[in-house]
Amino acid sequence: MIGHATTIAKREWAGYFNTPVAYVFIIIFLFCMGFFTFNIGNFFENGQADLSQSFFVWHPWLYLILVPAVSMGLWAEERRNNTIELLFTLPITPTQAILGKFIASWAFLGLALFLTFPVVWSASDLGDPDLGVIFSGYVGSFLLAGAYLGIGMFTSALSKDQVISFILAVVIGLLLILAGFNPVTDFLSGFLPTSVVDGIASLGFIDHYQTFQRGVMSLRDVFYFISIIGLMLFATQATLNNKAAS
Amino acid sequence: MSKQKAIVTTSNTLAVLIVIGIVIVANIIVGKIRGVRVDMTEEKLYSLSEGTKTVLGELGDDVSLKFFYSKSGEDTPIFLKQYAQRVQDLLHEYEVHSGNRVVIERFDPKPDSDEEDLARKYSIEGQQTQLLGGERIYLGLAATSGKNEASIPFLHPQNEAGLEYDVTRLIYEVSKTESTKVGLISGLAVMGGPQLPPQFSQGRPPEPKWFMFTDLERQMDIEDLGTSVTEIGADIGILMVVHPKNLSDDVLYAIDQFVMRGGRLMIFEDPLSIIEAQAPGQQNPMMGFLNAGSEMDKLTGPWGVTLEKGQLTADVSLASRSSGGNPLVLNLTQAQINQDDRATTGINQITVVMAGSLAVKDVEGITSTTLLSTTDQAGLLETFSAMGGQQQVMNSLKPSGKKVLGIRLMGAFPSAFPAKAEGDTKDSHLATAKDGAMVIIIADTDMLHQNFAFRLAQFGGGVMRMPGGPENGPLVANLLEQLGGSTALLDLRARDNFNRPFTKVKELEAQAAKKYQEEYKKLDDGLKEARRKIQELQGQKSADQKFIMSADQIVELKKLRDQEFDTQKKLKEVRKDLRKDVEREGMKHKVINIAGIPLLAAIFGIVYGVRRRSMSSK
Numbered sequence: 087m088i089g090h091a092t093t094i095a096k097r098e099w100a101g102y103f104n105t106p107v108a109y110v111f112i113i114i115f116l117f118c119m120g121f122f123t124f125n126i127g128n129f130f131e132n133g134q135a136d137l138s139q140s141f142f143v144w145h146p147w148l149y150l151i152l153v154p155a156v157s158m159g160l161w162a163e164e165r166r167n168n169t170i171e172l173l174f175t176l177p178i179t180p181t182q183a184i185l186g187k188f189i190a191s192w193a194f195l196g197l198a199l200f201l202t203f204p205v206v207w208s209a210s211d212l213g214d215p216d217l218g219v220i221f222s223g224y225v226g227s228f229l230l231a232g233a234y235l236g237i238g239m240f241t242s243a244l245s246k247d248q249v250i251s252f253i254l255a256v257v258i259g260l261l262l263i264l265a266g267f268n269p270v271t272d273f274l275s276g277f278l279p280t281s282v283v284d285g286i287a288s289l290g291f292i293d294h295y296q297t298f299q300r301g302v303m304s305l306r307d308v309f310y311f312i313s314i315i316g317l318m319l320f321a322t323q324a325t326l327n328n329k330a331a332s
Numbered sequence: 333m334s335k336q337k338a339i340v341t342t343s344n345t346l347a348v349l350i351v352i353g354i355v356i357v358a359n360i361i362v363g364k365i366r367g368v369r370v371d372m373t374e375e376k377l378y379s380l381s382e383g384t385k386t387v388l389g390e391l392g393d394d395v396s397l398k399f400f401y402s403k404s405g406e407d408t409p410i411f412l413k414q415y416a417q418r419v420q421d422l423l424h425e426y427e428v429h430s431g432n433r434v435v436i437e438r439f440d441p442k443p444d445s446d447e448e449d450l451a452r453k454y455s456i457e458g459q460q461t462q463l464l465g466g467e468r469i470y471l472g473l474a475a476t477s478g479k480n481e482a483s484i485p486f487l488h489p490q491n492e493a494g495l496e497y498d499v500t501r502l503i504y505e506v507s508k509t510e511s512t513k514v515g516l517i518s519g520l521a522v523m524g525g526p527q528l529p530p531q532f533s534q535g536r537p538p539e540p541k542w543f544m545f546t547d548l549e550r551q552m553d554i555e556d557l558g559t560s561v562t563e564i565g566a567d568i569g570i571l572m573v574v575h576p577k578n579l580s581d582d583v584l585y586a587i588d589q590f591v592m593r594g595g596r597l598m599i600f601e602d603p604l605s606i607i608e609a610q611a612p613g614q615q616n617p618m619m620g621f622l623n624a625g626s627e628m629d630k631l632t633g634p635w636g637v638t639l640e641k642g643q644l645t646a647d648v649s650l651a652s653r654s655s656g657g658n659p660l661v662l663n664l665t666q667a668q669i670n671q672d673d674r675a676t677t678g679i680n681q682i683t684v685v686m687a688g689s690l691a692v693k694d695v696e697g698i699t700s701t702t703l704l705s706t707t708d709q710a711g712l713l714e715t716f717s718a719m720g721g722q723q724q725v726m727n728s729l730k731p732s733g734k735k736v737l738g739i740r741l742m743g744a745f746p747s748a749f750p751a752k753a754e755g756d757t758k759d760s761h762l763a764t765a766k767d768g769a770m771v772i773i774i775a776d777t778d779m780l781h782q783n784f785a786f787r788l789a790q791f792g793g794g795v796m797r798m799p800g801g802p803e804n805g806p807l808v809a810n811l812l813e814q815l816g817g818s819t820a821l822l823d824l825r826a827r828d829n830f831n832r833p834f835t836k837v838k839e840l841e842a843q844a845a846k847k848y849q850e851e852y853k854k855l856d857d858g859l860k861e862a863r864r865k866i867q868e869l870q871g872q873k874s875a876d877q878k879f880i881m882s883a884d885q886i887v888e889l890k891k892l893r894d895q896e897f898d899t900q901k902k903l904k905e906v907r908k909d910l911r912k913d914v915e916r917e918g919m920k921h922k923v924i925n926i927a928g929i930p931l932l933a934a935i936f937g938i939v940y941g942v943r944r945r946s947m948s949s950k
Contacts, residue, residue, distance in 0.1 A: 103940065113933050116929050116933065117930050119925075120925040120926030120927075120929075123925065124921070124922045125922075131918075134834070204924050204925045204928060208921045208924070211921075212834040212835070212836045213834040214835065215832060216374045217374070218372035218374050222370075222372040272409075275406050280408075288359065289356065289359070300378070301371065301378070302370070302373075305368035305369060309358070309362045310359055310362075313358060320347075320351050321348045321351070324344040324345070327344050328340060
């Protein structure tokens with residue numbers, strides 16, 4: 087099963103670099119990261135060799151827009167071209183196809199994230215950063231990207247139209263960012279019991295993501311991101327099954 | 333067909349909903365699992381330090397930690413909830429590392445509940461979060477062990493770096509079986525003066541107890557031992573020696589042996605006690621100034637610390653503004669107060685007056701930690717110069733580098749009285765200090781007096797303490813608290829990981845300052861010289877040319893004016909150059925990060941694309 091999934095992943099991965107889209111994405115991604123870190127996060131002017139406040143802090147917001155741009159075409163394209171039936175008639179299961187596509191896209195996002203390494207070099211050149219914290223920050227960011235990707239994959243399966251799938255992914259992503267956001271929880275606690283509000287807040291991205299930014303990798307936060315990814319992949323499969331049945 | 337489709341759709345949707353439910357429940361369950369985590373921080377900020385482990389290892393009785401937290405409070409802000417989560421994670425570590433000898437109980441004090449009453453019983457304070465009413469929010473910690481109890485009324489998220497220290501300190505407090513008693517040997521009437529007979533008192537009331545000591549007595553038991561005590565009782569945990577003037581050898585020996593027994597000693601010595609010199613009834617002010625010094629070199633010398641004899645520490649850059657810029661009245665700021673040490677960290681300002689300077693020498697087996705110091709612009713002055721005017725002090729001051737004003741020593745102190753080993757006391761004589769001995773030496777006594785230790789204001793005939801100003805009181809209290817504690821607590825520093833400055837930028841700034849300093853000074857001197865000459869020329873008109881300058885002089889003047897203008901312009905450029913290197917460095921990093929890698933990716937993409945195209949066309 088894994089074998090077929092990796093075959094699909096390899097095919098998808100190679101596919102990325104055959105079109106200019108991948109390069110455009112990487113260029114925009116890196117430019118945004120650098121611009122936000124230096125010009126909005128004022129990394130240099132702050133004079134601190136700490137990436138969490140000027141670099142990692144932007145990731146949830148940049149992923150919100152950029153990851154759906156990667157994922158929106160994942161199934162929408164196949165469905166528009168009716169290649170999806172073809173894919174499912176191959177000797178592979180839908181799960182394998184989903185896993186393969188997900189792994190390839192996640193690896194691609196990982197590559198884009200890896201290419202932000204000059205900022206680590208900058209911090210090390212200018213000061214003495216805590217590399218352990220930076221590593222943990224990257225792990226958190228990569229898991230966060232995976233969660234966004236899962237959402238994007240699911241919405242891509244929902245609609246033939248890439249624009250709709252993009253907007254749906256942004257909306258769901260935004261909800262998950264806002265779930266742990268102070269003004270939102272304050273608003274919710276106006277009419278919901280505290281335990282429910284806490285439950286909603288603990289489902290949000292931010293709380294879990296911030297633990298990584300402090301330099302702590304804990305089971306509950308890793309489990310959270312993996313479970314969101316798992317849920318989204320499951321939902322993707324259910325959606326595709328539904329569509330296939332029709 | 334459509335019925336079948338409906339069934340498939342429904343069952344799929346149902347399955348997704350079930351999985352969502354499973355994910356939520358699983359996250360709640362996993363969220364309760366604590367302690368499974370990797371602390372990636374370099375200084376292990378989120379793991380227990382060695383000091384805490386030592387304290388936990390030496391626990392006498394079991395300790396119960398009562399954690400009060402308004403978990404279900406509607407007004408509890410989310411950042412406080414997240415902080416409370418981290419506090420609970422840390423407390424869990426205590427439970428694990430103590431082998432369950434520290435037990436955690438959790439309380440959620442809802443308004444008007446039994447839990448809230450319990451919180452109040454332990455003086456846990458609810459915080460009002462909303463301006464008008466609203467629920468009180470509790471986030472506090474109480475510890476009990478046997479009959480002892482202590483609490484932290486509110487755990488402030490701002491103090492997260494000091495959280496472990498606070499909790500360990502709390503556990504240490506309650507697990508300690510007896511409180512520490514402070515013995516006092518003082519050459520000044522810090523505990524209040526005696527009622528003098530009328531012929532001497534001239535109608536004055538006895539001197540009141542110093543404010544500092546009134547404060548300290550609220551926190552600890554202080555016993556005045558007098559200046560001729562020859563036996564320090566076993567119940568004394570900390571010995572405080574203030575202004576040790578002419579102490580006899582017997583008294584010094586008693587203090588020495590107290591330290592050898594592993595005692596904790598705190599010395600305030602002074603080349604000039606201004607309080608003594610200006611005491612009412614002082615007949616001869618001159619003699620007052622010359623005889624108001626104290627030192628304990630005989631004892632502390634073998635430990636590597638002596639007071640510079642008859643020398644006062646002066647530092648123009650620390651001169652107190654409220655004293656009119658007198659360089660003998662020093663306002664130490666954070667840069668002069670050790671910010672790495674638990675007792676002194678967070679203390680922002682200390683005032684010392686006509687303080688001495690400690691000469692420190694390395695002694696094997698003794699580790700020293702400087703607690704208070706000056707800037708490197710400080711110099712030493714003879715005691716009598718304090719009587720001269722401020723200008724005189726300024727003129728005679730020659731900066732000779734950083735001076736040590738306060739120091740802590742730990743380790744195997746050698747006895748200052750090795751000869752006693754052969755005398756009649758040889759059976760009980762201890763030649764080296766036992767574990768745990770600690771000595772703190774401060775080279776000023778005036779800093780204990782309210783005139784300098786606090787900000788005072790005249791109020792209806794009396795004086796009132798005002799908020800702000802020097803923090804001499806908290807400093808002394810912290811040091812005594814530290815002396816009363818386990819040495820393990822010393823390892824617990826406030827672990828602040830947030831400050832990681834760009835050292836390279838600072839270096840560049842320093843280099844630029846050094847590089848341009850000379851040029852700047854040269855230009856500045858040139859400018860002054862030109863201005864001086866202009867003035868000179870204008871004043872130099874000889875008698876026969878009352879109003880008009882000679883042609884030569886006019887040319888000269890014009891030249892000088894040009895020179896002045898030029899120099900001013902150059903100075904402006906030098907000032908700009910000072911920032912140039914730093915700005916260039918910033919630009920370099922910005923360009924590499926924002927444009928560098930995207931550019932490389934673009935080039936790679938184009939080359940790869942072109943090659944692919946040419947390959948496929950072949």
